[in-house]
Amino acid sequence: MTPPRILISAGEASSDMYAARLAIALRERTGAKFFGMGGPRMAEAGVELIADYHEVAVVGIAEVLHRIPSVVRVQRKLAREAVRRKASLAILVDSPGTHLGVARRLKNRGIPVGYFIGPQVWAWRSGRVRIVKRRVNRMVVIFPFEEKIYRDAGVPVDFVGHPLADVVKASMTRAEFAARHGLAADRPIVALLPGSRGSEMDRNFPAILKACERLTLEMSKDSRPQFVHAAASGLGRTPSTSGAGPSDFSVTRVEGETYNVLAAADCAIVASGTATVEAALLGTPMVVVYRVAPLTAFILRRMVHTPFFSMVNLVAGRRVVPELIQDDFTPAAVATEVRRLLESRAARDEMKAGLAGVRESLGSGGAIERAADVFASML
16 A cells, blocks of 8 residues: 655655655554654654755744745745645644745645644734644644643644653763763853754844853852753854953853753853753743844734743743843843842742743653654644
């Protein structure tokens, strides 16, 4: 029997990782052949890439405007290839700005659509849930509170847990990590995760570095923290310090070891996004920061309807970690929150207890396998 052909599409780096694992799990169950949009992880998993996710990956409302022609071109290409290859199923992973348009084109041609990691209708553009209902045959979600939202809207939905629960693990102890990178294990370590995109680095890292300079100046030499940049691959070197700070201020760059950095850290300064979930799974106390373009911020203030920005607080349903977003994201504010965590054992323990609750809510593992079972049943 001819194996089924499945379109699978991911619009950015973390989705590329999830989609790659999903393709492998589905191939084991169905023997399917995969094609679609993605990146290096999907290519390694044997997916035939007909589009690169870098064509559509962008952050922010203002920033996306110049990408609209590319997005439309990719939408048409994916739908056209799915029809030409007689795809039995399409699986769209995250990136609703691109994928809901693909879903419309596929539904019109009779190709069933499964969606993994759905639009954040609980945060903004709640009307998208009606679009999802019209265009998507089945939604598979990774956060527990999403299931009720989609079910109440009449969308067939399954909550499978978070895929990161299986993979977020450190490979060495704090002492081993410190020795490997020339750090003192008996002094505080602060992890810096300013974002994985160039635009995020540009907007987030300067204020983070200034906060680190303040901490170096304000704290005594024995308790002065060591700063480690958990660098995303391919983003070039860590930006230099301003030169106005203390002479002994420095940042150690570590690439490809994000989980080891977070596990070794006493606390972390983390850009809002997937990294906050990774830190929560490792139980690392954190300060969440983020800044977008002014126009994007102006629009979002009028569109976002959620009490929190960070996924950690959204999952917990309360403020577990501090959020310093846009105008609140200043070097002084970041330094104050980090110092509170470093100097107060009670503050760290309270936050770790909250993070443990978040970790439990995200599931104990096996999310990709459960998602593969759901999508296999659609064939």
